[in-house]
Amino acid sequence: MSSRAATYDAIVVGAGSVGVPSAYYLAERGLRVLVIDRRPAVGQGENKAAIGGVRATHSDPAKILLCSRSLEVMRSWKERHGDEIGWKPGGYCFPVYTEAHEKALQGLLPIQRRFGLVNDWVDAETIARIVPGIRREGLRGGTYSPGDGQVSPLLLAVVLMRHAARRGAELRVGERVTQYLRDGAAVAGVRTDKGTYHAARVVVATGADAAEDGRLLGIGLPVVPDSHEAGITAPVAPFLGPLVVDLRPGPEGKTANFYFGQNHEGQIIFCYTPRQLFRGTSRESLAEFLPILAGRMIELVPRTRHLLVRRVWRGLYPMTPDGVPIVGNVPEVPGLTVAVGMCGQGFMLGIGVGQEVASLAVDGQWLLPEEAWRAIRYGRDFAGGKVEALK
Numbered sequence: 001m002s003s004r005a006a007t008y009d010a011i012v013v014g015a016g017s018v019g020v021p022s023a024y025y026l027a028e029r030g031l032r033v034l035v036i037d038r039r040p041a042v043g044q045g046e047n048k049a050a051i052g053g054v055r056a057t058h059s060d061p062a063k064i065l066l067c068s069r070s071l072e073v074m075r076s077w078k079e080r081h082g083d084e085i086g087w088k089p090g091g092y093c094f095p096v097y098t099e100a101h102e103k104a105l106q107g108l109l110p111i112q113r114r115f116g117l118v119n120d121w122v123d124a125e126t127i128a129r130i131v132p133g134i135r136r137e138g139l140r141g142g143t144y145s146p147g148d149g150q151v152s153p154l155l156l157a158v159v160l161m162r163h164a165a166r167r168g169a170e171l172r173v174g175e176r177v178t179q180y181l182r183d184g185a186a187v188a189g190v191r192t193d194k195g196t197y198h199a200a201r202v203v204v205a206t207g208a209d210a211a212e213d214g215r216l217l218g219i220g221l222p223v224v225p226d227s228h229e230a231g232i233t234a235p236v237a238p239f240l241g242p243l244v245v246d247l248r249p250g251p252e253g254k255t256a257n258f259y260f261g262q263n264h265e266g267q268i269i270f271c272y273t274p275r276q277l278f279r280g281t282s283r284e285s286l287a288e289f290l291p292i293l294a295g296r297m298i299e300l301v302p303r304t305r306h307l308l309v310r311r312v313w314r315g316l317y318p319m320t321p322d323g324v325p326i327v328g329n330v331p332e333v334p335g336l337t338v339a340v341g342m343c344g345q346g347f348m349l350g351i352g353v354g355q356e357v358a359s360l361a362v363d364g365q366w367l368l369p370e371e372a373w374r375a376i377r378y379g380r381d382f383a384g385g386k387v388e389a390l391k
């Protein structure tokens, strides 16, 4: 490397679910962009842990609008650009076995419809048709949102980065940002363990590590990771359209909910939220995970008992106190944009958030309406924050 520090229009720290689309949209706006990640390739942080579910059917307006935009781009990506990103339509389905869950899910429909989403309460017959082999005993019906789908997080990160690079973006991997350069209060670039890079605009998209960047910058980024486990089977003939979310606690009482779907290659991919959350950054998968999950899946859809599990893993949800991301320009540090705290939905939010980041960085403006951006803005008050009921 030359001794003269390189200068860019924008530096994105973190090449993950959010950093890569942010770089893509910044490059699309004509900026000379540098993306830096401490890992050896793009998308190797929590992006790689995600099982690829993408839904717009949330209860929070910002999440609804951001994920709707992600879906719009993902659905048509192959047609428009020719790259395989593993898009699989088929929607999301929440089968319901209790009155409480029926009320909770039906209560979300009006806000979802206000934002133009198609998510309907359907009867048990319909659920049984959409999820062949599902246990019928006690099944009350459920919600089904056909417009949602799945995408491969590994493919999308690589494809988006390739397109960003065609627009001039540079990628440096295996390089850790250790310092944010300042020009007075403003941010002026970054120092890594390998070099120094200048830019008047810096985007922090460091996922589960964001609290550390907050410390380096002297700002509050209250992101605390907790662990979630996932797995994938060998492929089988296509039988399952939607991604299925089981909200029941399970007989063992150890899981809050779990979800699974069949991806574009026929593999069943699954994940669960432990009832007792494991805070911290450990990525060592627990031996008890697979027996619990296998039991749950077989109990719900008995035909899955023949599946052959290929791999399990553990990853982190970068959580915020209110369960909603932290996005925005940082008034006390001119030039700084943050996009962190994506919780359990950073992959589906990534493209929508990337578009927001480009607009905030270049125009200083949100694309979202105020009603939506107020809930996710940097600097909001977390006191008494709620965590969205359905993660």
Ligand SMILES: Cc1cc2nc3c(=O)[nH]c(=O)nc-3n(C[C@H](O)[C@H](O)[C@H](O)COP(=O)(O)OP(=O)(O)OC[C@H]3O[C@@H](n4cnc5c(N)ncnc54)[C@H](O)[C@@H]3O)c2cc1C
Residues within 6 Å of the ligand: 013, 014, 015, 016, 017, 018, 019, 036, 037, 038, 039, 043, 044, 045, 046, 047, 048, 049, 050, 051, 052, 053, 054, 175, 176, 177, 178, 205, 206, 207, 208, 209, 227, 228, 229, 230, 271, 314, 315, 316, 317, 318, 339, 340, 341, 342, 343, 344, 345, 346, 347, 348, 349
């Ligand atoms: C088991 C599991 C299943 C999931 N399933 C889904 C799902 O189906 N759908 C969904 O939407 N979400 C899902 N998620 C959540 C999703 O994975 C995360 O919300 C998302 O990946 C977070 O994106 P991010 O860009 O903030 O972080 P990341 O993708 O982790 O990117 C942050 C990057 O910053 C880099 N970095 C950090 N600090 C530095 C530094 N100082 N210098 C340089 N680089 C740095 C890291 O190496 C990392 O690559 C799942 C998560 C888990 C664990």
